[in-house]
Amino acid sequence: MTSEEEPFHSVESILQEFIPEEKLRLVNSVLYGETLRKLDLSSAEAESNFDVAGYKFEAKPESSRQPRIVRVGVIQNHIGNPVVSTNVPQERSAIYERVGRIIHQAGRCGVNVLCLQEAWPMPFAFCTREKHPWCEFAESAIDGPSTKFLQALCTKYNMVIVSPILERDDVTDVIWNTAVVIDNHGRVLGKHRKNHIPRVGDFNESTYYFEGNTGHPVFETEFGRIAINICYGRHHPLNWLMFGLNGAEIVFNPSATITGLSEPLWGIEARNAAVANGYFTCAINRVGSEEFPNQFTSGDGKPAHTKFGHFYGSSYITAPNGTRTPGLSRTRDGLLVAELDLNLNRQVRDIWGFQMTQRLPLYVDSLTKASELSFEPQRMK
Numbered sequence: 001m002t003s004e005e006e007p008f009h010s011v012e013s014i015l016q017e018f019i020p021e022e023k024l025r026l027v028n029s030v031l032y033g034e035t036l037r038k039l040d041l042s043s044a045e046a047e048s049n050f051d052v053a054g055y056k057f058e059a060k061p062e063s064s065r066q067p068r069i070v071r072v073g074v075i076q077n078h079i080g081n082p083v084v085s086t087n088v089p090q091e092r093s094a095i096y097e098r099v100g101r102i103i104h105q106a107g108r109c110g111v112n113v114l115c116l117q118e119a120w121p122m123p124f125a126f127c128t129r130e131k132h133p134w135c136e137f138a139e140s141a142i143d144g145p146s147t148k149f150l151q152a153l154c155t156k157y158n159m160v161i162v163s164p165i166l167e168r169d170d171v172t173d174v175i176w177n178t179a180v181v182i183d184n185h186g187r188v189l190g191k192h193r194k195n196h197i198p199r200v201g202d203f204n205e206s207t208y209y210f211e212g213n214t215g216h217p218v219f220e221t222e223f224g225r226i227a228i229n230i231c232y233g234r235h236h237p238l239n240w241l242m243f244g245l246n247g248a249e250i251v252f253n254p255s256a257t258i259t260g261l262s263e264p265l266w267g268i269e270a271r272n273a274a275v276a277n278g279y280f281t282c283a284i285n286r287v288g289s290e291e292f293p294n295q296f297t298s299g300d301g302k303p304a305h306t307k308f309g310h311f312y313g314s315s316y317i318t319a320p321n322g323t324r325t326p327g328l329s330r331t332r333d334g335l336l337v338a339e340l341d342l343n344l345n346r347q348v349r350d351i352w353g354f355q356m357t358q359r360l361p362l363y364v365d366s367l368t369k370a371s372e373l374s375f376e377p378q379r380m381k
């Protein structure tokens with residue numbers, strides 16, 4: 001589908017429309033795994049301009065460990081106005097207003113750890129390659145406007161919030177694509193800078209920032225050990241692996257990606273990472289279309305244009321056994337909540353033994369060789 005065709009709500013809504021109810025359960029169990037119970041989110045106030053959905057991932061009871069229940073939430077949202085305004089404070093406050101309403105609902109749903117979409121407090125202006133005015137959106141991770149805005153909400157709802165922003169380093173002025181982790185007491189626990197920067201289609205992000213220099217940090221929160229693999233990093237299995245080796249129990253993947261480029265990959269990559277690494281993954285995509293005042297090109301022979309395609313939303317959450325939630329809508333703002341029992345990670349690891357059988361030393365050796373200029377591929381004739 002191109003951005004000009006009529007957008008459909010979700011794959012799930014099409015399956016529901018055309019597959020008889022008694023068969024739909026079977027189809028869903030093959031496509032999505034175990035049937036998940038729905039969470040009662042009646043405490044959330046229904047609002048006409050965004051959806052709220054919630055599911056429960058259960059683990060077996062253990063006699064030596066208590067269940068480790070945590071509620072995670074992910075938010076996907078439009079930026080508000082179809083044509084982006086170049087007035088930075090105005091654009092930013094409209095986004096705060098829109099996202100703030102959804103965060104309040106997450107608080108009411110008892111969410112413990114919430115993650116927002118990639119570069120949430122700004123339009124995804126990196127397609128333009130213009131520095132002015134978009135670089136003005138870059139802000140301090142420690143005391144920038146978005147951190148300050150969220151700190152109050154973290155404290156109010158006793159909620160950890162992962163805030164993916166365009167960061168301006170406090171000392172050097174250098175710009176980074178960064179996820180800031182603010183704990184449930186409103187303190188900045190730390191940050192992670194995007195490790196893999198795209199050079200594909202209109203994703204001209206390398207004009208603005210470099211590959212991150214923060215490694216693969218795992219943040220120990222009161223609700224579990226979390227990590228963030230920012231957008232294009234989801235195409236890199238070693239990126240996911242390192243968060244797992246460092247002990248992540250939940251990995252968030254805040255993204256910005258469009259129809260016509262990545263949609264067939266979307267349901268695979270974060271889901272596969274959950275299976276391969278024995279942790280929960282939460283894939284979050286922006287939603288809607290963003291149009292910029294000036295035309296841009298990306299050296300791909302396409303005519304100059306002003307629209308950045310359709311961000312298809314479809315945020316979803318996967319357990320280490322591959323069971324996943326349905327996706328949020330492809331067209332509407334939404335809050336997806338999932339109650340996880342983190343004991344499931346070890347239970348699935350025990351069943352499949354991927355950690356035991358992964359043979360890291362074998363690959364260390366091979367990868368070291370493969371990264372050398374003198375590398376000769378192991379091929380037999």
Ligand SMILES: NC(=O)NCCC(=O)O
Nearest residue numbers: 198203231232256257262
């Ligand atoms: N934001 C971002 O890294 N997008 C790249 C496109 C993709 O990975 O689908």
